Every structure is written in structure tokens, then in C-alpha cells.
Amino acid sequence: MEWVTGLYKDLHQHPELSGAEEWTAIRIALELRRFPDWEVTPKIGGHGVTAVLRNGEGPTVLFRADFDGLPVAENTGVDYASTHSQLDSTGQRVPTMHACGHDAHTASALGALSIIDATRDRWQGTVVFLFQPAEEASIGAHGMVTDGLRSIIPRPDVCLGQHVVPGLAGQVLSAPGPVLTSSTTLEITLFGRGAHASMPHRAVDPVVLAASVVMKLQTVVSRELTPGKFAVVTVASVEAGKANNVIPDSARLTLSCRFYEESMRSRALDAIKRIVRSEAAAAGCEREPEFKFLGRLDATDNDESVFSVVRPHFDSYFGEDSLDMEPWTASEDFSVIPRAFGAPYLFWTVGITPRRQWNRAEKAGRLDIDVPTNHNPGFLPDLSTLPVTSKAAAVAVLGCLGHQWPDAPETWSTDTGAASGVDAAAVRRAKVETSPAN
Template sequence: MTAPRTPAAIVADTTADLSWQEDLYKYLHAHPELSGAEEQTAERIEQELQRFPEWEVTPKIGGHGIAAVLRNGEGPTVLFRADFDGLPVAESTDVDYASKHSQLNAQGERVPTMHACGHDHHTTSLLGAMAILTDTREHWSGTVVAIFQPAEEASIGAHRMVTDGLGKVIPRPDVCLAQHVVAGPAGRVFTAPGPVMTSSTTIEITLYGRGAHASMPDRSVDPVVLAASTVMRLQTIVSREVPPGKFAVVTVASVEAGKANNVIPDSAKIALSCRFYDEELRKKCVDAIKRIVRAEAVAAGAEREPDFKFVGLLGATDNSPQVFGALRPAFDEAFGEDSTDMEPWSASEDFPVLPKAFGVPYLLWTVGITPRKQWERAVRAGRLDIDIPTNHNPGFLPDLSTLPVATKAAAVGVLACLQSQWPSEEERAGGAAAPSTPTDREIDEVAVETSGAE
């Protein structure tokens, strides 16, 4: 009996036409749209999906989300997600396809927009992988689900797709995959099991004081001073309450107070972005934040307790060792020395909402996109943090040579999972058949938290 061809060998021999990828990428890069407002981007993706009549396409899931399904006989069902929203960033690159686009944000303000996190790259790569998988159907069997997800930057896109009935239009996956481009040597593919991206807790806090004329501070409870003391005290959480061997970030990302130079306002707002790998440590730090903020308000003589609003809560991205075990050998064969270990990344992702909703294992890996000479020069000079634009930087720009690499990685990853064995629905449910769509309880467990703090 002839052994099945390896994923790397299958992809190496593909005759799929990918000549369209670079033009598509440049179009998407030049026309980024903000989270939840990706109407034109979704329309362009739908146009590109017409290349693949074999795939069942369902648009407008959870807003502008799109699902495409290719059924190719018996076998596992593998879901691959790509996001496609941009950021309110003014691009500072000098390429001829740099974004000059702007858009109204949720507050009605016109802001510049940019694909500063590589979501245009993710989308183009997944479409290319679809072309490869379509072309190589005689070498694999099973079902592939391609998910094009909006609003990742707002941490709500995956959740909206799930709650809008994603499970009713796609077969329940056995495993979920995603990849993300990062600053790193162009073409290097990074994988690891376990926690690779942090959880994210975003908190908006309103501090209440008592307003007065700026010339009469004794008549006030000054929320500006209260905010300043609170911001400084919050810096002690990581330095004094987190064990030295643990990872935590508590960043005060914005402070707002007052509108006039002769008025002491009656309130101030601060917004916190917090990152953790460990859930127990996250809870401990959130409790510390509440304790410090309330204590500072009492110390300032505030007559009203602060308000806490949790506007985003994402769990850590915790890669499955089983999925890693299936993919890493395939990547090692496909990329050789450029298949290497992924270091934990302090950014956060809403991708795990999808596999958690279906109760299946998952893996997210990263692909380096910085030109090799630029990276090596920065390493030699000890200037990586200075000279290499990272995600969300106005100068972040993937090297075009990495489009084929990410496309190949996506296709190899899917094929490796199609050739692997995964727990059945009965095994996942502990002996009872699991439903074909997520239950309300499963959805609640991965929901983005929007309620106020107790």
C-alpha cells in the first residue's frame, strides 16, 4: 500500500495559479476599513471567492463575516480563520500602494486607516491556500472551512460570527487553525504549544470628584489629581504584587479630564489595557486594580465610588500540544531551518473564541515579514526595538516575498490536520454526542464581557 504524500510534497507540486495574489494584496492594503465597517473589503473578498465555485460561500455572518466550505469526501473538518479589518493609523511607508484611505469612526470622526497588523496579508494568504487545496483535491479527503472574520481589532468579530449562527452554516470543525504575520526574519514560520498570546482585559474607569472654578481648588474634589495619583499607584501592581517569574502588563492607555483651562471638572476617565497568560493572575490583578482605584478615591475625599466598565475580555491563546504535534513536522519538512520555535507574544487575539465555541483544539502560528537584510542589520546594531516596525506601527509593512510563504504555511497546516486523527464528537462530549452547533452555554463561555464591574 502506497503511503500518502506528505503535506509539503502535495503543496510543492501544486499547479494552482497564484499570480493574482500580489495585486489583491496591494488593493486590500491600499483600502483598509475599520472594525465593523469593512463593507467594501467584504465585497472584494466575495468577488475573489468566485474563483472557487466548488466552495459553498455564506456572506454576512455577524456583520461582514464570510464562510466558505469545501467538502471532499470522508475525513476531518478543518477550519482556518483569516481576519480582514484595519486600524485607525496613518501609514508612513513610501510604497506606491500605501493607504491614503480615511473613514468615519464610531464617534463620527474622520480618521486615517491602515492595515498596520497584516490582516490584508492574512486574507490574501488564505485565499491562496484555498486555490492550492482546490487544485490538490485528489491528494486529500475531508472538509475545509475558510473563515474570513471582521472586527478582530475590536475583539468582537469572532464572537459575533458565533452568536449570529456560524455553527448553522458550517459543519462542526474537528480542529481550528490561524496564522499571524509579525516583525521577524521574512519567511520564518514560528510554532509552539501552550500559551503563545496573552489574555486581554480592557477596563474603562470613571473617577468622580466635585467640580469648581480653577481659582478655587479648595472648593473641589479634583478628579485630575485623583486620576494622576491613581495612575501612579497602578504602576505598583506589576512591580510589587506580581511574582518576578510571572508575566503581567497593566497599562494606563488613556486619561481624559476637563474641557476648559479655568474649570476643575467633576469627573475623569482612565482606560486600562491588561495582558496575562495566567487566568488566576489576571483575576488577582483585576482585584488589585479595583482595590487601588477605590482606595485612591476615598483618600481624595470623593463622595461617589468609581465606575468600572469592562469593554473587552479575551482569553489567552493556548495552543494545543496535539495540533502542534501534527503541524510542526509538516512545517519542518516544508520550511527546513525556517521552521522554528515561537516565543510568547504579549498581544491578544479573539481567534480562540471560534475553537472554544465548538469545543475543539486549535493552533495559531506566526510568520516573519521583515526583510532579512533589514532585520540582520538591526540585530548587529542592537536596534531591533528602534529600527524594526512592529504590528500597529505606521511603518509596519510585510515584505511581498512572504505572501507565498504564508500561503504555503496555511495550505500545509490544513493538509497536516486533514491527515491526522481528532477526537470524535462523542469523545469531546465525554460519551454523549455533542450538538452540531455551539450551545448558549458554550457561547456565553467565550463571550466578550461588556457588563460593569461589581
């Protein structure tokens, strides 16, 4: 499946920010032209794209892939590294990078689509591939739904998705139940009283107040919430002042909060508001702080019934590389799609770190240092994992269609291989590349 690698490198070199993925959406649509039997609909919720193949009576299975990048300057050293830049939402030109693997998600989804297309004589039903923009801004899935997605594609019986993560390359990890946290983004504005920097006694300094608030918020998880219940309250940004001789009259904090349970979210937000108001009162602020909710995502809670269908296929095909997924502390808007249709879903992860690098770092106790995480300038999927992510998606889709996955890749139908890029030899090579010897 060398064409998937070529596509991935092209996408990797041209990352685009959330809501501004015009080139990427066009690139996806052009790739889909190679599959003339698929109904392609572009420009859903901005730059969203769907592709539908109807192949007789049977279940409808949806697979989703996201494709936006991040405002990160890449530092991977590969010859296909991004040197791209783009205007952000404030009009500032910033470097862009696929620092979360969405380029791999997209290329792999198209690889899986080619497998589904080539094996259509072995399954019946309808398959939907959904390519989603603006995941990093947490608005892409909702934007596609509000732009009429439910009237554009057939209602799915099940929805599927995956994400690449740091971990041994080629390992496919899945689990039922909560696997990704809910996310709440909160902006807090503190109102002090401005003055000359040489006259702090005439001011109510919002910078000092912000510092007090940041420190006090560190007690929310440790002292307000039940021990053993997962919660994260991160102060992601603090902004105040623009001149060295001015005490500003306000400060702004942005919080990122993550939870698995709604009860923990409610208790944490109550504590945050109480602490902020109390600190402002203690500082002598005359105006109440303002709280603005910038976004919320529900937890990703995998359906047991979908897991019970897909996991045996993962175990059968990937063997010892099919493992249990530990709950991840990040959040995703993937579940917005199945919730819009009332459909059950499964979301899994695939490890992308070269095995030698991972094993060496693990042995030295330096995983956090030597293995870049998502959103890090050095984050880069090992190329050998691209066939794995393509096949994981195809295995899951075909499993949900009621297709019994062949034991050997040589048994795949390759009649349309020239058009789809799928052939048994390429699949065999991909299998060897992801062996434990890597």
C-alpha cells in the same frame, strides 16, 4: 502567485475599521467566485464570510483569517500605501491603515484556498475558510458565533490560524501551549468635584487624582504579582476636561491588562480596584469610582496534539525557517471560534521584516527602534512573505487532513491552475524569494 500580491496591495490600499468592513467583505466574496465548488456564505455576524469545500469522507479543518484595519495614518512610503479614511464609532473621520497585517492574512488565506482547491485529488475531507471582521475590536469572532456560525458551517475537527509579526521574513514559528495572552479591557471613571480653574481649593480635582492612580497602578505588577509570572497593566488612555479654565468633575481611564494565567488576572484586578478606591478616598471623593469591563479575551493555548501533527510538516517544508514560537504578549479572539465548537486548535506566526533590515537593526542593537511593530504607522510586510504565509496555511490544512506534503513543489497538481492562480513555477519562485539570502 503574483495574483496574491496584487490582491494584497488592493486590500492594503482600502483598509476599513472594525465593524465597517463592507468593501473588504465584498472583495473577498468576489474573489471566492473564482472557486465555484466552494459554498460561500456572506454577512455572518456583520461582514463575516465563510467558504466550504466538501471533498469526500475525512476530517473537517477550519482556517481563519481576519480582515479589519486600524485608525492609523500610514507612513510606509510605498506606492500602494493607504490614503483611506473612514468615520469611526464616534462619527469622527480618521485615517485608516492595515497596520496589523490583516490584509496579508486575507490575501494569504485566499492563496492557501487556491492551493487546497488545486490539490483536491490528493486529499479527502472538508475544508472551511473563515474570514472574520472586527478582530481589533475583539468582537468579530463572537459576533459570527452568535449569528449562527455553528449552524452555517460543518463542525471542525481542528481549527487553524496565523499572524504576521516583526521577525526575519519567511520564518514560520509555532509552539504548543500558551502563545498569546488573555486580555481584559477596563474603563474606570473617577468622580471629583468641579470648580473654576482659579479655585482649586473648592474642587476635588479628578485630574490630579487620575495622575495619582496612574502612578500607583505601576506597582500592581511589580509589587502585587508573583515575580516571573507574566502580566501587563497598561493605562491606555486618560480623559478629563474640555476647557482651560474649568476643573472637571470627572476623569476616565482605560486599562489594557494581559495575562497568561487566570490567577494572575484575578489578583491584578483585585489590586486595581483596591488602589483606585483607596486613592479616591484619599482625595476626598464623595462618590465611589465606577468600573466597567469593556471586553475580555481568553489566552490562546495551542493544543499539543494539533502541534504534533502540523509542526513536522512545517519542518519538512520550511526547513531551517520552521522555528519555535516564543509566547507573544498580544491577544487575539481567534480562539473564540474553536471554543465555540469544542475543537482543538493551533495558532502560529510568520516573520515579515526584510532580512537585511532585521539583521542590520539587530547588529546595531536597534530592533525596537528600526523595526516597526504591529500597529505602528511604518508596519509593512515584506512582499516576499506572502507566498510563505499562503503555503504555511496550506501546509497546515493539508497536514491536518492527513495529506503527506510533497517534498518538491513541482509535484503539486496544477490542473486547475488557470482558475486558482496556482502553478509550480510560481511556487518555485516563492521558495527562492524567501531564501536566507534576502
